[in-house]
Each structure stands twice: as structure tokens, then as C-alpha cells.
Amino acid sequence: MSEKIIQIHDVGKTYHTGKIDFEALRNINLEIEKGDYVAILGPSGSGKSTLMHIIGCLATPTVGSYFLAGKEVSKFTSNDLAKARNLYIGFVFQKFNLMPQMTVLDNVSLPLLYRGIKTEERRSKAKEVLEQLGLASHLMHRSNELSGGQQQRVAVARALVTNPEVILADEPTGNLDSKSGEGVINLFNQLHEGGKTVILVTHDTAVAKNANRIIQIQDGTIRV
């Protein structure tokens, strides 16, 4: 029997902006098993980013419960959420989100810094992941010296360096040309084949089709 890594029960999220309440998510029920390859598909404003934030422990639900690797993170404090992100989640963002003042090696080793791992070990692990992704020759480059595709590969390397349970990618091909986008998607396919749980958040049906399971979201709810 497969282990459920993500269990979301009756989750809702409401944003309070002044006197107006905006219900971004409602009645979300979702279970993702370890090793799943899931795409969360939806148009802009559908609530998929909010769902990604909750799954990624960047935000907590207003109602409902969320269990990540068996722990109810919906009741976690800010610091506990930070630790959960570091332990279980590897983020890949649309805009790569690399630090331009840091080298590729330092960018990739950054999550390990917050895990309290020593410099040498940090660098060694980051180097290993970068070599696996074909970026061995760019270790000491600044991120702004790389192409878009290379930058996104560095971002994937950063997501992988902590060996997280879940890779959470938000529109990972959104800022890439088709060829680079294809390369990045192939990378996610390989990660899935290697046993990783991969969640793609996208509005692009072509990208979503790479996943084994597509969850469509519209107006804050999952379409069955």
C-alpha cells in the first residue's frame, strides 16, 4: 500500500483585505501519494497558487487540515513551517529566484545552510547535484551569467539538494523558451522516474500532460 505524503481535508483559505473577504480556496480535499507525479492545472486566479502555498507550507489554511508526511502542518508555527519547508519541500519557481550576488554553488547550497550543515559538506552535496544536472562547469558562475534554461536547472538543483519528499514547481517553464522548457520538463520526468513526488502547478495543459495525474482547479475548488 502506498504511503500518502500529502493529505488535505476540507481546506479553505480566505484573505482579508480591509472590509472585503476573498475566498481563494474552499472545500479542498486532496491526497497525494509518495512518488506521485501530479499537475495542478488551472487558469490565472483559479486558486492554484494559493493551493501551492499551502502544500508548500508557505501559508496555512483558514479552515481544514493539512497533513504533510503524517504531520498536521496546518497548526504549525511560523518557525515550524520554515523547518517543514526545509525538510520536505523543494521549490522551483517560475522566475528561478536565484540570488544574483551568489555563485551557482552557493545558491544551490543555500537550503543546506538553514539546516545547519557545515560549509564543506554543503558545498560537496551541492556540487554533486549540480554535476548530476550537467552544470559542473558553472559552479562558480553568478546566476545572471547563465541562460534561462540553465538558471532553471540550477533552481531544480537547489530544490533537490536537501533530498526533499516533494518537488513543488510553480509554472517552471513559464519564463523559458520551448526548447529550454522541454529540457526542464524532461528533468521533472526523470525525477519522477527516480521516485520523487513531483507536483507541477501550471496553467499550461501541455505541461500538465506530463504528469500521471491532473487536478483541475477553478474558482477555488477542485473540479471533479
Next chain:
Amino acid sequence: MLHIKILIPQIIHDLWLHKLRSSLAIFCIAFGIFAVLMLSALGKGFYDANNAEMVGLADDAFIIWQNKSSMSSRGYPKGKVRWITIGDVLELPRIFSDIIWVSPIVSQSAVLSYKGRAYSKSVTGVSSDYIGLDKIKLTPGSRFINQFDMDNAANVAVITWRMKEILFGNDQAIGVKVLINNIPFTVIGVLSKDSSKNHMFSGDLLISYKSYMSLYNEHQAYFFMLQTNPDIKPEQFKLMLRSYFAEKCHFDKSDDQALGFWASSDMSDFIKWFFIGVQMFLWFCGLMILAVGSIGVANIMFLIVTEKTYEIGLRKAVGATDRQILFQIFFESLFIVGIGGFLGMGASYFMVMFLQHVTLPGWIGVPYLSWVTILTTILTLGLVGMFAGFFPAKRASEIDPVEALMM
């Protein structure tokens, strides 16, 4: 905690991005520290140079004078007392073992004649201890009245610098005979210029009390000075002496008016607090500059936090806790303040070294930095850094990663 080796290049990068603001903030801190340390160093030098001069008396010295009694005592009516004599004063060290030096101080005007010219001047009779009590200094080649002069009732005189100029101009004064009320006196000493201005009794000539007694046939000691052992408390000594003279001179020992005291400790306490006040003021001025610097650093840090909101969001996304972000921003502030402080301390150290090797006016003294000042400054600097860093760091730690990543 976060790895400082990674933070430092980032901090330098951030500072470089805001060169002008950063350098102004660092300059403010450096100047504040420079001002605090220099004002403190100058204040200390000034205190050392002037404290002794301002007190003007030996430590633990007293000037004592007698008044009429303010109450009746043992059948003696109010206002009726036996006056203290020079003999009473000279007897004191035998009665009170705590007395180290003692001198009567008796003054009258006299006619001073030299080379046919006569001047009306003030003559003061003292003992050989007076030189130590009033901390007076003599010009080279001079000497003060000594025990031998007193034992032999030698007619010798010590004159002030001003008298020397009036009588002798640029000529030699030592060994020259002058007439005091037509009695020949040999000039044996000239007070230094500073001592001439500052000595306690502004007489023009000092002679031995024995010469004075024979010159004026005067035995009453209007004033006298003495120095006690430092172990005895001034108030305790005053009580003992008042009791002694109350018995001897027929006044009540509780009569504060009958015997007046002025202790050098009173003056040194006043001067000590005066200088502490001056130094506190100087410190306050320096601290105000530091405060401006710390606001500058806080401003820079707020700017950096605002510009790094996205980066902070990202750091949080990959696992940074609020406390780690707080530490990072806090460390950046301390780093800026530390650089400023280091520059300020270095500059003030070299400036003090320089001032110690140049000739400054005597009243300024020799500035120096004490370890207490340096340690206090470092402590203050730490507080400034914490103040400058805390609020921006707190703001940074409270950044919502979702909102930050949307920017």
C-alpha cells in the same frame, strides 16, 4: 546559527549597492565614536591638568579660622572667647598625632622699601610647612623658609613673582636685602608665576611666623592651615578639633560658628563633580552624534530590508526561520556599526597619540584614553548597533514569504 562567512560577502555587496548611504552611515558612526573618545580623552587630560591647580591645597588639608562664639558656654557670654594663638596652632601636632603639617597664617600690611622706593604691601607669616600645604612652587635658585630660619628667627622673605618684577625687574632677587617696616630681610625665594597667581593667601611677601611675631608683636592666629593623615575622616577630625578648642577657648563644642573649617576635600569633591559634569556633557554630545549615526544605520537597514524583501521571502521558502532572518539583518547592522566604530576608534587613537607628542597649552593638559573609556565606548557601540539593527531585523523577520515572493 547562520554562517558568517557567507553573510559577509553579501553584506559588502549590499553596502556597495548603497555606497553613498552606507558610507555616510559609517562616517556618522565613526565620527560619533571619534567625538566620544576625543572629548573623553581631552576631558581627562583637562581634569588632570586643572584639578590640582583648582584645589590649590594639599590633599586632606584644612583652613581653619576662629570667630566670635554664637552662644554662651560655661559662664562665658556669647561673643566672648579667648582667641587662638600662634603657639596654640604650633602645639597641635603634639596633641593630635594625625596632623602632619601645620602653619599659622597671619597677615598685615607693611611698608616695603628697596633702593629708596617704598611700597605698601601685604606680609604673611607662615611656618616652613606652608610650602607643602599650599602646594606652592618656587623659581629655580629659590628656597622656602626652613626650620633653621624659624629656630633662629632669621629675617628671610619669599616674594611673589609680581613683587620680584616690581622690585627687581630682570635683576637677581635672591640674596638681596629689602626693608620691611625698616627691618632688613633677605630675599631667599621667588614664587613661580603660576604659584604667585594661585596661592591661597594673596600676600606679596611670606616671612616666618617668628619674624612676623617680632615685627608686629602679634600672637593671635587669625587663620591656620594643617594637613591630616589621609586615614582620618574630615568630619571626624573637625569634631575633635572643635572639641579641643572649645575647651581651650571657652566656647561650646556644638557651636558651629565659633570655629570655621574649609577642607580641601570639599573643593576636590566639588571639582570632581564639576569635571564629571563636564565629561558627562561631552559624552552626551558624542552620544548625540552616535545617535544620529545609528538612525542613519537603521535607515540603511530599513532600505536594505525593503530591497531584499524578495530575497528574504526566498530564504524563508528554502527553510530560513524568522530567527535566522532576524540574525542576518541584525548582524549586517552590527557589521556596519562595527566598521564605523573601528574607524572611529583608530582615528581617535592616532589623534590622541599625535596630541600627546605636540605642545599644547598647559590648561588643556595631556589627553589620554583610559581602558574604562574604551570599554565603555565599545559597550555603547554594541548598544548602538543593536538599536540600529533591531527594528529593521524585526521587520525583516516578519516578512510573509508568500507576499515577498509575489513582488
